[in-house]
Amino acid sequence: MFIHLMLDISSTVPVVRLALELRFETKLRFFKGWKFLFCVAYSAIVGAQWGLSMYFFNQMDDYSDHYMREELRYRYDLNITEIARLCLVSYNADGSLRWRNNSCTIDMTVFMIVQYSIVIYCAVVMYHKMEKLKKLKMLSVSLRKLHKQFYKTLILQIFTPTLCLFAPVVFIIYLPLFDLKISIPTGMFLCAFTLYPALDAMIVMYIVTDYRKAAKS
Numbered sequence: 001m002f003i004h005l006m007l008d009i010s011s012t013v014p015v016v017r018l019a020l021e022l023r024f025e026t027k028l029r030f031f032k033g034w035k036f037l038f039c040v041a042y043s044a045i046v047g048a049q050w051g052l053s054m055y056f057f058n059q060m061d062d063y064s065d066h067y068m069r070e071e072l073r074y075r076y077d078l079n080i081t082e083i084a085r086l087c088l089v090s091y092n093a094d095g096s097l098r099w100r101n102n103s104c105t106i107d108m109t110v111f112m113i114v115q116y117s118i119v120i121y122c123a124v125v126m127y128h129k130m131e132k133l134k135k136l137k138m139l140s141v142s143l144r145k146l147h148k149q150f151y152k153t154l155i156l157q158i159f160t161p162t163l164c165l166f167a168p169v170v171f172i173i174y175l176p177l178f179d180l181k182i183s184i185p186t187g188m189f190l191c192a193f194t195l196y197p198a199l200d201a202m203i204v205m206y207i208v209t210d211y212r213k214a215a216k217s
Contacts, residue, residue: 050111057104058086063093064101071183090176105173112166119158126151149208156203164196 064087065080072078088101130147175184205211 053104053107058088060085064089088176091179153204153207160199
């Protein structure tokens with residue numbers, strides 16, 4: 001289940017990035033007809049890359065089995081050898097780094113930095129283009145208002161997955177680096193993932209005037 005959620009999360013930022021690029025009129029040709037398959041493939045490939053990174057870098061070995069055995073038996077009354085499992089253990093018994101496991105953390109970090117950098121770049125460029133059109137008065141007042149509402153919607157739709165999806169994930173993937181001898185019920189962080197779809201819809205209905213009026217009526 002956790003891997004499935006991580007795949008969903010890793011596909012979310014590429015979708016937000018594509019939504020921002022869709023606001024550029026010069027880029028619309030990449031979203032028409034069969035070319036739209038490139039958008040689907042981009043999101044799927046990024047999600048698969050994240051999932052494969054978890055699978056190959058977080059495979060269990062004798063040390064990670066030993067590391068988790070007592071915890072699973074105490075918390076869930078499970079024998080670790082009888083369940084499918086992946087585990088990120090950052091340090092060996094002597095305190096040295098386990099580079100294979102930490103490679104997964106590095107890969108996820110690079111992924112998030114690259115994707116968010118693209119999203120921020122698109123948002124800034126779009127804002128400057130909107131301001132330029134506003135100064136040139138090439139759009140009517142109502143159309144400028146609508147564009148501004150959609151821009152605010154997209155910005156909040158970036159913030160929402162950041163808060164509900166990536167903030168819990170960042171906490172989970174970086175926690176092993178601190179090597180704390182505590183047990184944290186990460187299930188409550190996974191529950192935050194379910195807030196995203198509802199908040200995403202509420203943002204659109206609240207900011208876009210036409211949607212808000214329709215919802216009230």
